Amino acid sequence: MTAIDSPNAAVPAAHSIDAPIPGALRLSYRQFRYWVTYTRRTWRGGLLSAILGPALYLTAMGIGLGTLVDRGSGLPGGVRYLDFVAPGVLAANGMQNAFGLSTYSVLGSVKWFGNYWAAVNTPQRPEDVVTGHAALSLVWISGVTGIFFAFMAGFGTLHSPLGILAWPASVLTGAAFMLPIMSYVITLDSDQPLNTLFRFVMTPLFLFSGTFFPWQQLPGWAHPIAYATPLWHGVELCRSLTLGTATWAGSLVHVAYLLAFALGGYAVARITYRRRLYR
Amino acid sequence: MPGEVLIEARELSKQFTKKGAPPFTAVAGVDFEVRRGEVFGFLGPNGAGKSTTMRMIGCVSPSTGGSLRIFGLDPMADGPAIRARLGVVPQEDTLDTEMLVRDNLHVYGRYFGLPRPVIRERTERLLEFVQLSDRAGDKVEPLSGGMKRRLTIARSLINEPEILILDEPTTGLDPQARHVVWDRLYRLKQQGTTLILTTHYMDEAEQLCDRLVVMDKGRIAAEGAPHELIESYSTREVLELRFPLDEQEQAAEKAAGIAERVEVLPDRLLLYADDGDAALQAVRGRGLEPITALVRRSTLEDVFLTLTGRTLVD
Numbered sequence: 283m284t285a286i287d288s289p290n291a292a293v294p295a296a297h298s299i300d301a302p303i304p305g306a307l308r309l310s311y312r313q314f315r316y317w318v319t320y321t322r323r324t325w326r327g328g329l330l331s332a333i334l335g336p337a338l339y340l341t342a343m344g345i346g347l348g349t350l351v352d353r354g355s356g357l358p359g360g361v362r363y364l365d366f367v368a369p370g371v372l373a374a375n376g377m378q379n380a381f382g383l384s385t386y387s388v389l390g391s392v393k394w395f396g397n398y399w400a401a402v403n404t405p406q407r408p409e410d411v412v413t414g415h416a417a418l419s420l421v422w423i424s425g426v427t428g429i430f431f432a433f434m435a436g437f438g439t440l441h442s443p444l445g446i447l448a449w450p451a452s453v454l455t456g457a458a459f460m461l462p463i464m465s466y467v468i469t470l471d472s473d474q475p476l477n478t479l480f481r482f483v484m485t486p487l488f489l490f491s492g493t494f495f496p497w498q499q500l501p502g503w504a505h506p507i508a509y510a511t512p513l514w515h516g517v518e519l520c521r522s523l524t525l526g527t528a529t530w531a532g533s534l535v536h537v538a539y540l541l542a543f544a545l546g547g548y549a550v551a552r553i554t555y556r557r558r559l560y561r
Numbered sequence: 562m563p564g565e566v567l568i569e570a571r572e573l574s575k576q577f578t579k580k581g582a583p584p585f586t587a588v589a590g591v592d593f594e595v596r597r598g599e600v601f602g603f604l605g606p607n608g609a610g611k612s613t614t615m616r617m618i619g620c621v622s623p624s625t626g627g628s629l630r631i632f633g634l635d636p637m638a639d640g641p642a643i644r645a646r647l648g649v650v651p652q653e654d655t656l657d658t659e660m661l662v663r664d665n666l667h668v669y670g671r672y673f674g675l676p677r678p679v680i681r682e683r684t685e686r687l688l689e690f691v692q693l694s695d696r697a698g699d700k701v702e703p704l705s706g707g708m709k710r711r712l713t714i715a716r717s718l719i720n721e722p723e724i725l726i727l728d729e730p731t732t733g734l735d736p737q738a739r740h741v742v743w744d745r746l747y748r749l750k751q752q753g754t755t756l757i758l759t760t761h762y763m764d765e766a767e768q769l770c771d772r773l774v775v776m777d778k779g780r781i782a783a784e785g786a787p788h789e790l791i792e793s794y795s796t797r798e799v800l801e802l803r804f805p806l807d808e809q810e811q812a813a814e815k816a817a818g819i820a821e822r823v824e825v826l827p828d829r830l831l832l833y834a835d836d837g838d839a840a841l842q843a844v845r846g847r848g849l850e851p852i853t854a855l856v857r858r859s860t861l862e863d864v865f866l867t868l869t870g871r872t873l874v875d
Contacts, residue, residue: 303641304674316668323659396655402621403649404672404720405641560637561577561622 313414455516707738
C-alpha cells in the first residue's frame with residue numbers, strides 16, 4: 283500500500299480485495315462527471331453560439347427569406363415559411379451539434395489529449411467511456427436544442443400542444459447521428475476524414491433533407507435518398523409535431539428509424555471503443 | 562524477505578495483426594514474476610516489447626498467448642478490479658492540460674470512486690510529495706516536462722496503488738529533472754511500494770531496480786539483479802579507446818588477446834578486462850597510442866552489448 287508520508291494512514295484504499303467493482307451505470311456516471319468538469323471551462327463559448335445561432339437563423343431565414351416566399355407563390359397548404367423552416371432547423375440543429383460533439387472531441391480524447399487512455403488506466407472500461415461521453419453530449423444537445431426550441435416558440439411557430447415533443451425529437455435526431463459517428467471516429471488516426479465527413483455528409487444532409495424547402499421539390503430519383511437519411515426523418519417528425527399534422531403511424535416510423543440509428547451506433551461504438559482502447 | 566508474488570507471466574506473448582500486413586510479434590513468450598515490495602525493471606531498446614508488456618500488465622491489452630495473473634486475477638476478465646489497485650504512469654503524460662493541476666487529480670480520483678474529502682486530502686499530500694504544492698491552482702499547460710511527469714506520478718498514486726507501473730518515466734527529461742523523478746521514485750521504493758518500470762537508460766535501471774529483465778526483440782535475454790547481471794555477462798572493468806577512425810580496425814586486431822573480449826563500436830573500441838589499467842598498459846606495450854583512453858566500471862549497457870551485440874540507445 284502506498285502511504286505517502288501519511289500521518290493518518292486511516293484513509294481506505296479505493297477497493298480492498300473483496301470490494302465489488304461498481305456496475306456499468308456507476309462507471310459510466312463517473313465518465314459523465316469527467317465531461318461535466320471538462321465542459322465547465324468550455325461551455326460559455328458553446329452557449330453563446332447556441333443562443334446567437336438560432337436567433338440569427340430564425341431572423342434571416344424565417345423573417346427575411348420567409349417574407350419573400352410568403353409574398354410569392356408561398357408553400358403548399360399555405361404554411362407560413364417561418365413555421366415551415368423553424369422545426370426543420372431545430373432537427374438540423376440537433377444533427378449539427380451531434381457532429382460537433384462526436385468528432386474532434388472523440389479523436390482528441392484518443393489522439394491529442396489522451397483522456398480516454400487515462401480513463402482506461404482506472405476501473406473505467408471502454409464501454410463506460412463511450413456511455414459517459416455520449417451521455418454528456420446528449421445533455422449538451424438537449425440544452426442547445428432547448429434554447430432553439432424556446433426561440434421558436436417565441437417566434438410563434440408552435441401550432442399544436444404536441445409541439446413540445448419536437449424538442450425531444452430533435453435530441454433523438456442528434457443521437458441518431460452522434461453515436462454512429464462516435465463509433466467511426468474512434469477508429470481514426472488523423473482528422474483528415476473529419477473534413478470529408480463535414481463537407482460531404484453533414485452539409486448535403488443539411489441542405490437536402492427538407493430542412494429549407496419541401497423535399498417534394500427534389501427530383502423523383504432523389505426521394506428514396508431523402509427517406510434513407512435520419513435527418514429527413516428528424517425534420518419530418520419535428521415539423522409534423524409543431525404544425526400539428528403528426529400521425530401516430532408516421533411518427534412511430536420516424537422514431538423507430540432514428541432509434542435504430544442511435545442504438546445501432548451505440549452497439550457498434552461499444553465494440554470499436556474496446557478495439558481501440560484495449561489494443 | 563521476498564514478498565508474495567503479485568504478477569506472474571508464463572510464456573506471455575502478444576501478436577498484432579493488421580489487414581494486409583504480416584502479423585507482428587511484439588512480445589514473444591516471456592516469463593517473469595514480480596513480488597510485493599520490489600522494484601522490477603524491463604531494460605531494452607525501443608521496440609523491444611517493453612511497453613506492450615506494460616500495457617498487458619495494465620489490463621489494457623489482451624495477450625495473444627501464454628498466461629498472465631495479477632493479484633492472482635485474470636487481466637482481461639477482471640480488468641477493472643485489478644486496475645483499481647494499480648497506478649499507471651504512461652509514456653505520454655495524458656494530463657488534462659487545460660485543467661488546473663489540482664483538478665487533474667480530482668477527476669482522476671473520481672474515476673476510482675473516491676469520496677471528495679479523501680481526494681482533497683490526498684491531492685494535497687501528493688502534490689507536496691511531488692513538490693508541486695505551489696502550482697496546485699495553475700493550469701497544467703505551462704508546466705515544464707519534468708513537472709508534468711511528476712504530476713502524472715502524483716495522479717497515478719491517488720488510489721494508493723499496490724503496484725505502480727511506469728513506462729519510460731524519465732524519457733525526454735533533462736538530467737536535472739530526471740534526478741528529481743528518480744529521487745521521488747526512490748522514496749516510494751523506501752515506503753515499500755511495488756514499482757515496475759521500463760527504461761532504455763541503463764543508469765536508471767541500475768539506480769532503481771532490485772531486479773530486472775533485459776528485453777530484446779520481444780524476448781527476455783537475461784534476468785537478475787543489476788550487479789548480478791554485470792558479474793555474469795561482463796568483466797569488472799572496461800577500457801574504452803578511441804583511435805583515428807581509419808586505424809580502428811587495425812588497432813582492434815593488434816589489441817586482440819589483451820582483454821577477455823574486444824567490441825568494435827563505430828566510434829571506439831571496448832576492451833573487457835577485470836583490470837582496465839593493466840589492459841591499457843598492455844595496449845601501449847604493443848605500440849598502440851589511442852587518442853583517448855578511459856577505464857570505467859562495467860554497466861548494464863555492457864551487459865546489453867554482450868547479450869545482443871547492439872547498444873541500448875542507437
